[in-house]
Amino acid sequence: MTMRPSALLPFPDSTEVTTAGLIIGGLPLMQIADQFQTPLYVYDELSIRARAQSVVSAVSAGPEGSRAAFALKSLSTLAVLRVLQQEGMCADCASVGEIAAALRAGFVGSQLVIHGNAKSEADLLAAIAADAGLVVLDGRDDAERLATLCQRSGRTQDVLVRIAPGIDVDTHRHIATGHHGSKFGMTPAEGAELLRTLPGGLRGRGLHVHLGSQVLDATPMVDAARWLPRFAKSEGIPLDVLDVGGGLGIAYLPGQDNPDPGVHTANLVAVITQVCEEEEIPVPQIIVEPGRSIVGTAGVTLYTVVGIKTVGDGSTWVAVDGGMGDNLRVGLYGGTYAPVLAARPIDPSTGSVRIAGRHCESTDVLVDGIELPEVSIGDVIAVPATGAYHQTMANTYNLFGRPAAVLVGNGDATLITRRETTDELFLRDV
Ligand SMILES: Cc1ncc(COP(=O)(O)O)c(C=O)c1O
Numbered sequence: 001m002t003m004r005p006s007a008l009l010p011f012p013d014s015t016e017v018t019t020a021g022l023i024i025g026g027l028p029l030m031q032i033a034d035q036f037q038t039p040l041y042v043y044d045e046l047s048i049r050a051r052a053q054s055v056v057s058a059v060s061a062g063p064e065g066s067r068a069a070f071a072l073k074s075l076s077t078l079a080v081l082r083v084l085q086q087e088g089m090c091a092d093c094a095s096v097g098e099i100a101a102a103l104r105a106g107f108v109g110s111q112l113v114i115h116g117n118a119k120s121e122a123d124l125l126a127a128i129a130a131d132a133g134l135v136v137l138d139g140r141d142d143a144e145r146l147a148t149l150c151q152r153s154g155r156t157q158d159v160l161v162r163i164a165p166g167i168d169v170d171t172h173r174h175i176a177t178g179h180h181g182s183k184f185g186m187t188p189a190e191g192a193e194l195l196r197t198l199p200g201g202l203r204g205r206g207l208h209v210h211l212g213s214q215v216l217d218a219t220p221m222v223d224a225a226r227w228l229p230r231f232a233k234s235e236g237i238p239l240d241v242l243d244v245g246g247g248l249g250i251a252y253l254p255g256q257d258n259p260d261p262g263v264h265t266a267n268l269v270a271v272i273t274q275v276c277e278e279e280e281i282p283v284p285q286i287i288v289e290p291g292r293s294i295v296g297t298a299g300v301t302l303y304t305v306v307g308i309k310t311v312g313d314g315s316t317w318v319a320v321d322g323g324m325g326d327n328l329r330v331g332l333y334g335g336t337y338a339p340v341l342a343a344r345p346i347d348p349s350t351g352s353v354r355i356a357g358r359h360c361e362s363t364d365v366l367v368d369g370i371e372l373p374e375v376s377i378g379d380v381i382a383v384p385a386t387g388a389y390h391q392t393m394a395n396t397y398n399l400f401g402r403p404a405a406v407l408v409g410n411g412d413a414t415l416i417t418r419r420e421t422t423d424e425l426f427l428r429d430v
Contacts, residue, residue: 007254010384012044012298021343025408029342032413033380038304039322041391045409047298052087054262062269062286069113071246072098074291074388079416081105092289096126117184136160136208150201160208163191167220192235204238210245216257225271233279243287250296252385253338261293292388299387305379316353318375323357324364325400328393331363342380347373359398
């Protein structure tokens with residue numbers, strides 16, 4: 001058995017190479033594809049647990065009550081949420097559906113942090129019904145709507161105010177959120193004013209900031225963590241809780257940085273602690289909200305090759321049985337991947353191919369140019385780093401049912417999401 005070479009680094013922690021091809025969680029991917037069919041999301045339990053443990057342990061160095069809330073938008077499959085709940089994470093939810101998922105997975109209301117830049121009354125009522133620990137306010141309207149509902153039910157809700165501090169991060173502009181002009185949050189001055197003048201029924205606990213996602217250079221996040229306590233002190237606003245969001249990136253390609261979320265969290269806790277000591281203010285409870293950095297590299301998507309052809313410009317298309325229905329990241333923000341053949345992951349390349357999805361859009365291209373060994377119809381292609389923002393963004397375009405998902409570990413694969421059937425596609429049509 002060979003440990004994985006560096007070309008396979010975006011694959012999960014448990015990845016090995018054997019004569020049976022790529023192994024994850026102790027099982028050959030070819031065997032998993034054969035048993036569960038493709039397209040298929042495969043999640044490595046070991047990778048998920050390891051990252052959750054490191055973040056939970058790092059944040060617990062903060063004052064009592066400090067916590068790591070997993071961002072359900074990145075992956076909300078119940079079996080994975082149960083694993084994260086067991087590892088001591090809390091839950092960051094941004095809709096009625098995500099609140100329901102968290103509760104079904106075993107999180108309790110006090111563990112929920114509720115988000116959303118356009119929360120509906122239904123979202124807010126779900127938060128109240130769940131007895132959510134914190135609601136993060138995105139603006140004054142949000143505050144007033146929540147306050148009305150709380151007053152009606154005689155409840156006092158703990159809230160944070162989300163501010164966009166005007167700090168830019170190096171990521172795709174579609175996933176930057178903390179800049180001036182962002183649709184998320186308020187300017188620092190407006191946020192402070194809202195905290196000072198909250199309507200009855202709301203108890204202001206502090207600030208929230210989330211600068212963006214897939215951020216590989218964490219310097220701006222550390223800068224924001226350093227700035228926030230000083231800002232709260234200068235404005236004279238409460239800072240019992242400081243939520244510094246998520247956003248740490250992962251490697252999608254071999255050779256890219258793959259920052260450790262535990263180390264990143266420890267840095268944030270250390271910076272906040274230090275600045276509060278310098279400013280002679282109490283260190284707040286610290287909340288972090290990682291999503292991608294917990295589950296991103298734990299996921300691999302398997303596809304079967306259904307067609308191969310060389311076209312007019314001489315390029316070779318390899319068409320697979322999935323695409324933008326299970327991976328929206330390519331179309332949304334030019335996501336890049338380094339797939340391999342599951343049976344022959346380290347065989348030498350015989351040339352560059354383009355991997356086409358099956359959907360009726362010219363932009364449905366999973367990888368536009370990758371060196372692979374000779375590809376044949378029926379081969380299984382394994383695309384790494386697809387654990388976050390893939391299954392949650394899956395759709396039924398062209399009326400293909402959404403893929404199944406399995407959790408692998410210790411030589412076992414457990415079906416955690418059934419493949420969507422054609423009949424299920426019509427359940428909502430009346
Ligand atoms: C408020 C908030 N918290 C946490 C996250 C999770 O981000 P990531 O998956 O990049 O860690 C997001 C994602 O955009 C977010 O909007």
